[in-house]
Amino acid sequence: MRTKLRKVVRGKVKVGEALSKHTSFGIGGAADFWIEPVDFEDLANLMAFLREEKLPWIILGNGTNVLVRDTGFRGVVVNLKNLASLSVEGNSVIAGAGVPLQKILEETANSELEGFEFTAGIPGTIGGAVATNAGGKDGEIGDVIEEVSILNYCSLPPETIIVGVKIGLRKGKRENIRKKTVEILKYRKLTQPLNFPSAGCIFKNPHGKSAGELIESTGLAGTRVGDAEISTKHANFIINRGEAKAEEVITLMEMVEQEIFARFGIKLKREVKVIGD
Numbered sequence: 252m253r254t255k256l257r258k259v260v261r262g263k264v265k266v267g268e269a270l271s272k273h274t275s276f277g278i279g280g281a282a283d284f285w286i287e288p289v290d291f292e293d294l295a296n297l298m299a300f301l302r303e304e305k306l307p308w309i310i311l312g313n314g315t316n317v318l319v320r321d322t323g324f325r326g327v328v329v330n331l332k333n334l335a336s337l338s339v340e341g342n343s344v345i346a347g348a349g350v351p352l353q354k355i356l357e358e359t360a361n362s363e364l365e366g367f368e369f370t371a372g373i374p375g376t377i378g379g380a381v382a383t384n385a386g387g388k389d390g391e392i393g394d395v396i397e398e399v400s401i402l403n404y405c406s407l408p409p410e411t412i413i414v415g416v417k418i419g420l421r422k423g424k425r426e427n428i429r430k431k432t433v434e435i436l437k438y439r440k441l442t443q444p445l446n447f448p449s450a451g452c453i454f455k456n457p458h459g460k461s462a463g464e465l466i467e468s469t470g471l472a473g474t475r476v477g478d479a480e481i482s483t484k485h486a487n488f489i490i491n492r493g494e495a496k497a498e499e500v501i502t503l504m505e506m507v508e509q510e511i512f513a514r515f516g517i518k519l520k521r522e523v524k525v526i527g528d
């Protein structure tokens with residue numbers, strides 16, 4: 252399979268790649284194959300081949316909203332870091348799916364375009380951000396997306412691959428954009444455990460409620476299984492204190508789910524995507 256893949260793809264093909272290197276949690280076993288197509292055409296060829304061969308695949312951006320199981324992923328992990336084009340047209344930013352949000356934010360400040368500051372400090376790619384509708388109290392990605400380009404022949408949702416995005420913003424002043432960005436980053440530092448690896452918020456906020464506050468109220472913050480710990484700074488974060496295993500994180504997630512259901516009758520939905528068998 253390795254030889255066949257190397258014939259089909261022009262980009263990097265790695266075998267047995269440790270996914271812990273590619274996730275913000277620093278957790279996860281190996282993928283059979285890790286592939287970085289060099290451009291859209293390369294990606295399209297690869298996806299046609301994977302469909303033909305019926306090989307399982309997933310897309311991974313910056314790996315900041317995923318938990319990869321300790322057994323890894325049997326199949327192909329496709330990374331779109333080479334879809335890295337970035338340009339400004341009028342009040343719009345056009346970006347390839349692999350561009351980090353922080354790079355786009357920098358570009359919007361340089362181009363004096365306002366309305367993207369809410370992404371300050373979110374460590375994902377724009378492709379991942381659209382797939383997960385990233386954002387928070389200051390805004391969400393769905394509010395600013397004008398167009399999404401997808402690879403549309405290979406599969407139907409939920410396996411749609413986002414290859415590029417057009418973001419609609421408005422004219423603004425560089426100093427205001429920078430000021431707002433700094434404020435948001437300060438607030439994050441104050442409220443999130445940024446000095447430990449994590450995958451951001453583990454659960455979605457249930458309608459009208461904060462998942463973090465609900466978890467906090469159960470007294471579970473600080474609970475530790477192995478090196479995985481429910482953060483005492485933000486109870487909707489689980490942090491990796493060193494060598495945490497995915498199974499330890501999942502044990503904590505299940506603990507939280509059971510406790511919140513028992514106390515409040517609320518079934519928390521997972522924000523973090525668990526990858527692997």
Ligand SMILES: Cc1cc2nc3c(=O)[nH]c(=O)nc-3n(C[C@H](O)[C@H](O)[C@H](O)COP(=O)(O)OP(=O)(O)OC[C@H]3O[C@@H](n4cnc5c(N)ncnc54)[C@H](O)[C@@H]3O)c2cc1C
Pocket residue numbers: 275309310311312313314315316317331348372373374375376377378379380381382383384385386387411412413414443445449450451452524
């Ligand atoms: C410290 C920290 C703070 C965070 N703060 C926030 C926050 O404030 N708000 C917030 O919303 N999130 C936050 N996150 C979570 C995360 O950064 C965002 O969800 C981010 O947008 C995910 O992007 P990614 O490239 O890392 O996606 P990944 O984690 O690589 O992937 C996430 C999901 O999207 C899919 N995906 C990725 N790229 C594509 C693509 N091109 N096409 C189709 N599917 C794709 C993947 O298959 C996977 O299912 C935080 C994470 C951390 C570690």
